[in-house]
Amino acid sequence: MPKPTLAAAAACALLLSGCGKPAPQAPIKRQPGSWTQKVDLLKLEGKGADPKAKATMQQMFDSLSRISLCVTPDAAAREDITADFANAGGGMNCTFDKHSVSGEAIEASGTCSGGPEPARISVKGTSGATAQDIMIAIEALDPKAPGAGGMVMHVTTRRMGACTAHDLKPPAPVPAAK
Numbered sequence: 572m573p574k575p576t577l578a579a580a581a582a583c584a585l586l587l588s589g590c591g592k593p594a595p596q597a598p599i600k601r602q603p604g605s606w607t608q609k610v611d612l613l614k615l616e617g618k619g620a621d622p623k624a625k626a627t628m629q630q631m632f633d634s635l636s637r638i639s640l641c642v643t644p645d646a647a648a649r650e651d652i653t654a655d656f657a658n659a660g661g662g663m664n665c666t667f668d669k670h671s672v673s674g675e676a677i678e679a680s681g682t683c684s685g686g687p688e689p690a691r692i693s694v695k696g697t698s699g700a701t702a703q704d705i706m707i708a709i710e711a712l713d714p715k716a717p718g719a720g721g722m723v724m725h726v727t728t729r730r731m732g733a734c735t736a737h738d739l740k741p742p743a744p745v746p747a748a749k
Contacts, residue, residue, distance in 0.1 A: 596674035602700045603644040605731040605738050609636045610724055617711060617720015632724075640741070641734035649744075665692065675699045688713050690721070701730040 610632035615625040667681035680693040689712040696705030705726045711719035734740075 598672050599675050599699050600650055601642055601647055601698075602730055603642050603647045603734070605639045605734050606642055606728055607636065607639045607731055608726065608728040610726050612722065612724055614721070614723040616722070620720055639731060639735070639738045641738035643734070645743070646741070677705065682712065688719070703728040
């Protein structure tokens with residue numbers, strides 16, 4: 572069973588956006604403000620993936636849904652959904668063979684290595700200025716155990732309004748050394 576990190580799931584959910592229309596359109600950037608996220612674990616299969624493991628993982632995702640993130644105007648301006656596909660694996664080495672971003676629609680698939688085992692990841696959904704709705708499927712690619720397992724998540728995020736004192740505020744990026 573693939574063991575993607577929460578960072579990988581969150582990165583996929585937050586970084587990806589827009590495709591599916593005949594003429595490519597510029598990706599829609601998120602509006603600055605307070606954003607929340609909900610992750611529903613729809614499927615968890617494979618070695619060690621019993622109902623208790625699924626419930627524990629869903630509890631972890633549910634606890635994260637109580638955290639809101641402040642997307643500053645500077646952070647929103649720096650977001651580049653198209654360039655962020657290279658980082659979408661949360662630190663894993665991912666190569667995307669399908670990558671389509673246009674307007675609010677998104678569709679991508681690729682292979683990631685660098686984790687406990689290689690995995691195939693597929694992402695499809697929408698990402699707009701105030702909401703995202705994305706399905707993420709991760710399938711284990713263990714050559715010794717075909718059909719070793721995987722997971723499917725439904726990730727929704729939405730802008731709640733202006734940033735508040737309770738929002739998590741990520742640090743500003745460190746300028747590159749000269």
